[in-house]
Amino acid sequence: MPDGIERSLLAAIVEGRLAPGAQLSEAQLAEAFGVSRTLVREALARLQARHVVAVRPRRGWFVARPDSDEAAQVFAARRAVEHGFLATARPFDAEQVARLEAHLAEERDAIAQGDKPRLTYLMGDFHARIVALSGNEPLTEIMRNLTARTILISLCRQSSDDALASHRDHVRIVGAIASGDMALAARLSVEHLDAVEAGLGRDTAPDPLAALRDTLRLDPAPDGAASPLAPSPH
Amino acid sequence: MPDGIERSLLAAIVEGRLAPGAQLSEAQLAEAFGVSRTLVREALARLQARHVVAVRPRRGWFVARPDSDEAAQVFAARRAVEHGFLATARPFDAEQVARLEAHLAEERDAIAQGDKPRLTYLMGDFHARIVALSGNEPLTEIMRNLTARTILISLCRQSSDDALASHRDHVRIVGAIASGDMALAARLSVEHLDAVEAGLGRDTAPDPLAALRDTLRLDPAPDGAASPLAPSPH
DNA sequence: AATGCAGGCCTTGCATGCAAGACTGATCGA
DNA sequence: TCGATCAGTCTTGCATGCAAGGCCTGCATT
Structure with a gap:
């Protein structure tokens, strides 16, 4: 049932050739596999059902990064x-x-x-x-x-x-x-x-701000509208 | 993640309104839901991944009948x-x-x-x-x-x-x-x-000939190419 | 120098069009 | 009367076209 595209993508992901968080462009994959976007979309949708990739509307497909x-x-x-x-x-x-x-x-x-x-x-x-x-x-x-x-x-x-x-x-x-x-x-x-x-370590690069936050020694924002003006503990 | 179409179909199936073996036409479903075949196909594909429907190439989609x-x-x-x-x-x-x-x-x-x-x-x-x-x-x-x-x-x-x-x-x-x-x-x-x-009974209608066979009191054919001319036990 | 803003490019979302396989039914022939 | 063939119609398979949303870059402005 899984077609070659789904298999190839899954193999690339579990073998680490496609890192978690990597973007997958429908158009590029379509060209790479020599098919139309339709088949690529179907394969991606199946992988999405398996929680291996995720889609952000109008943004693109990404290899999943489980939290x-x-x-x-x-x-x-x-x-x-x-x-x-x-x-x-x-x-x-x-x-x-x-x-x-x-x-x-x-x-x-x-x-x-x-x-x-x-x-x-x-x-x-x-x-x-x-x-x-x-x-x-x-x-x-x-x-x-x-x-x-x-x-x-x-x-x-x-x-x-x-x-x-x-x-x-x-x-x-x-x-x-x-x-x-x-x-x-x-x-x-x-x-x-x-x-x-x-044996699993901490999340690598939980988000792009992590490094900055770490450098500045800021706590993660407790919720959405949290102190952008928190006093810096120098 | 599951859209309304997938949910509706699944509900209809598990509630018995869509019997196992029933055919599902992409075009009819598209009209019923007021969308194009594309979305219907995606929903059917997801249900296929869940083994709830099956597709026979160029024949159609059918509610699964697990053997x-x-x-x-x-x-x-x-x-x-x-x-x-x-x-x-x-x-x-x-x-x-x-x-x-x-x-x-x-x-x-x-x-x-x-x-x-x-x-x-x-x-x-x-x-x-x-x-x-x-x-x-x-x-x-x-x-x-x-x-x-x-x-x-x-x-x-x-x-x-x-x-x-x-x-x-x-x-x-x-x-x-x-x-x-x-x-x-x-x-x-x-x-x-x-x-x-x-407590599960025998498969209902394992094949279209079951009713006929039952009516005529014929034993099931032992294998594929079995006696179409078996003597009728009258 | 920093900020607001707009134009363009990129992405997906979805509809549609066309082709090809499979079944059905009618017609023709023996 | 039976059988075979062929057109017609149904189905999916897949490509493509178009629209809409998000982001990035460059420019103008302060």
Whole structure:
């Protein structure tokens, strides 16, 4: 169902080639893909439904920049979905476990080769693949969306980038699944997500005024019409 | 984000005014809503992304008719999401519980008044509202989609229509939540979904030949190229 | 030098036009 | 009477055209 345009854009975004906040011009994309604006608009609309891009009326399309609230909610949603899936899933058979271990090998390779974009993708996709192996399409789609948003979240923040720690967590989760202890796998997944979320830094460039505000040591305006004449604490 | 057209269509579908399998003409909808086909197409595309309508190329748009496989997967997804949400959620406070009890009162009213469409909506929305009360938007959106698809599923089947049994399950779930026993609520939710799924009848009109086959007392063809000349068991 | 203002350029929003596939029904032939 | 073919009509698919809103730049003014 997703056409090539949606796929290309999504790939470019989750691989970091299109940074959060980047503007996407319908006309430019149309020319780049060799189609009319109509198809580009449809692809963008689908990505908007997935919270991957956002449109500002008459302004343009932009790669989404999830704020802290949204980030927290996405992580909470992932905890719920991943825990629920593992807690209600039947134990995996040998072939499914083998595929997970193959994925772990991929992660190892990416780490060894220092292939950062690929690693980012793999770390997120690990969780989606677990669900995908169950064959449940609705849940897989849900997980793919949530992991895409998670990638966007970490791209917006100075992630502490402990890929090795995450990889170790993944190994442990696969171990639990392989031993048939789905409840343990569920618990480990939640802890893993907690760890990843805790490792997220502050929002990078929350808005263009942040640097200025920081320089001037002004507090963020409590609401719309706040003191432009606040006494400077020198 | 969802415009009025998408909302109207979705409402008409989940309330049963637009039956599963019904065709939706872009031109007719455009005229009905007083807009051009463009906006109708965008709304339909969004509903397609939510698996509520489907398009057959050059044929037309149709209200989705989930098959048994999809139905099973949607129920499995709901089990995972609802269980995971309750198992990872913090206990509800008094106001949240009060809102759930208000919902139960609505269900009671609808049952008392025999308001079938409203009841169908309320029974599905109960689960979405539990999640909505947590304030988690991504998860709420996920649940709303899954419940909409669930409604579509029961509309396709001769549901055994034990609204009272479902209501009793809901009362029990709210009771568990009220007592702070989220693990119990999670377990009850999964059992409730199992019961609802088990109560689903066979697919109504799996294909246009079903009625004929039933009338003639023919067995369903075992596979594609099966006996059009089977001896009639008179 | 700083500020207000206007013209132009950029963007999307939406309608419309045209082409092509798929089904329907009628007509023609055997 | 049955079957096949072909025109007509319906549908979507996609491109394009036009209008309207927001922003940026350059100029005039103070």
